[in-house]
Amino acid sequence: MKLSVKSDYAARAVIGLAKHYPTGAALKVEDLAAESSTPANYLVQILIELKSRHIVKSIRGKEGGYLLARPPAEISLGDVLRCVHGRVFDPPALHDAHCPAELRAAWKKLQTALDETADGITFQKLLDEGADKAKMYYI
Amino acid sequence: MKLSVKSDYAARAVIGLAKHYPTGAALKVEDLAAESSTPANYLVQILIELKSRHIVKSIRGKEGGYLLARPPAEISLGDVLRCVHGRVFDPPALHDAHCPAELRAAWKKLQTALDETADGITFQKLLDEGADKAKMYYI
DNA sequence: GTCACTTTTGACGGAGAGCTTCACGTGCGG
DNA sequence: CCGCACGTGAAGCTCTCCGTCAAAAGTGAC
DSSP: OBOOHHHHHHHHHHHHHHHTGGGOOOBOHHHHHHHHTOOHHHHHHHHHHHHHTTSEEEEOSTTOEEEESSOGGGOBHHHHHHHHSSSSSBOGGGGOTTSOHHHHHHHHHHHHHHHHHHHHOBHHHHHHHHHHHHHHTTO | OBOOHHHHHHHHHHHHHHHTGGGOOOBOHHHHHHHHTOOHHHHHHHHHHHHHTTSEEEEOSTTOEEEESSOGGGOBHHHHHHHHSSSSSBOGGGGOTTSOHHHHHHHHHHHHHHHHHHHHOBHHHHHHHHHHHHHHTTO
């Protein structure tokens, strides 16, 4: 079960924006694409989806670009994942009447486990982990 | 992120075999397909994969068919899932050097959360749940 | 040995999703 | 008015998933 690169790109973009969040300045798509090494033209579409879910916001015209709509502590990996795809771990069983109830319950269990874990990971935590890792190099 | 129907079919097939496990008799592909309402021709391929991972075993010739290779308590949903797809929740980030380390750690966390949950669900538990549900109708 | 019955294996093809790029429209500032 | 950057839609391409089919090979009954 492969996870699409789209979600990966989205997460990288949000991380990139989160790093620039304290500055308050907008980040151009091309700069963000270069920083997170993602195809710029594809990243645009992802950013639009992220915008529609109020995870990021945009400023047009010169000096325009993207920035986070909320502080990184209030954005979870689950939010980004659910934005890019629909529901995380969506089993076809839920739409199929032939699926036995006990199996449906099992899928649900997996789904909630994944959801809760993803919701527990905020981008503030990811930033802190990255900072900790950078600091460890000096020890 | 949709889960493929293949995994659903596989799980249903194992449940069907688990129900017949006490009898010790082999179950024909067509019967199993009818019972779990899955396309027989497709189910064959899934069963072969399940066999290669020693989750089920087969008997050829007349009176042949499939049966579980182990008791239902020793088969987890994670086993079936990993058999049908490769790794569960495989993020492309692991193969991409451009992915930041903190994000890779986050994907790993989701992956292990899903793995542990799936490994905790044995088919014996699913059978018991189904039996409990059936019993509740008589109360 | 032969036959009926089963699994086994391989290949095929339509359908759909994912990835990427391109071209043009829209709004903002100078 | 003009340039810059976002916004949007469409197109191509590849690849996997889903399902079907046909032929091969093994097994027990007679």
